[in-house]
Amino acid sequence: MRVMEVEILEERADSLRFILRNSFPAFANALRRGMLADVPVMAIEDAIFLENTSVMYDEILAHRLGLVPLKTDLDAYVPREECDCKSELGCAKCTASFVLEAEATDRTITVYSNDLKAATEIVPTSDKIPIVKLAPGQKVKLEAYARLGRGSEHAKWQAASVAAYRYMPKVTLRPENLSNPEDVIKCCPTRVYASDSTRKIFIKNELDCILCNACVEQAVPSDPKKGPPIEIKGDETTFLFHIESTGALPPKRILREAGNILIKKAETMTALVGAEQK
Ligand SMILES: [Zn+2]
DSSP states (O other): OOOOEEEEEEEOSSEEEEEEESOOHHHHHHHHHHHHHTSOEEEEEEEEEEEEOSSSOHHHHHHHHHTSOBOOOTTTOOOGGGOTTOOSSOOTTTEEEEEEEEEOSSSOEEEEGGGEEESSSOOBSOSOOEEEEEOTTOEEEEEEEEEEEOTTTOGGGOSEEEEEEEEEEEEEEOGGGBSOHHHHHHHOTTOOEEOOSSOSOEESOGGGOOOOOHHHHHOOBSSGGGOOSEEEEEEEEEEEEEEEEOSSSOHHHHHHHHHHHHHHHHHHHHHHHHHHHO
8 A cells, every 4th residue: 555645735723624645434534533532632520619699500500611622731731540649630730720700790791711710821712702691699609620531521522623524526527528617617516617718617626526416417418429528536545634623732733643542542452462362
């Protein structure tokens, strides 16, 4: 098999698009699942309520706190189950703590994620996530503890909000045998085709093709004997990936971690098989 290659198409602070070449569907899917379910990130797991006179039950409020994405420093923390503290609420190596204290006096207020005061450098990815509304006289006072976890355990620990791929599209266009280029240009939902002063139709954005085959169904050949005017194929060795991060980790780090997790799993497997042979 040829060596796999990765080409980054677009990298932003919270999203990544890349092409994976010389691979196969099982590997692409393992990578996708790893990014969604296995890459650890921080999320609030324990909350201790000292006071809560809001309209929300402690449990609902705790659930909402858990869903606030936190900027994660993977190198500074260990998973609690691997930590030597063996403590229920963790220690500084495995746990980041917060306090939240808010009270509405003369008007209704909204408590936002930036009201979570962090004791460490682990902070919410956004300041403007609403947590609860408080009417005059209502008060919330709590402590919250975040730890590393995985998406397979609970969606609040999912590093990637999106990790998806599709086969690399290969569009073959024979304009000389196409009688209705305007219809084809119009029917494509992702605007793969275009026309200009010299050409009635040409392929403008092949990578945007989502293999929906709308153009193939729409295309009417000038001469049916000459074969189809448009053919669409997906290359099963090349994958177009799109990743979006919750903000907890940079998308490239999510990809690297998923790769490392696959390596570890393979090594574990090899060791197990090796031990069997002895
Ligand atoms: Zn610990």
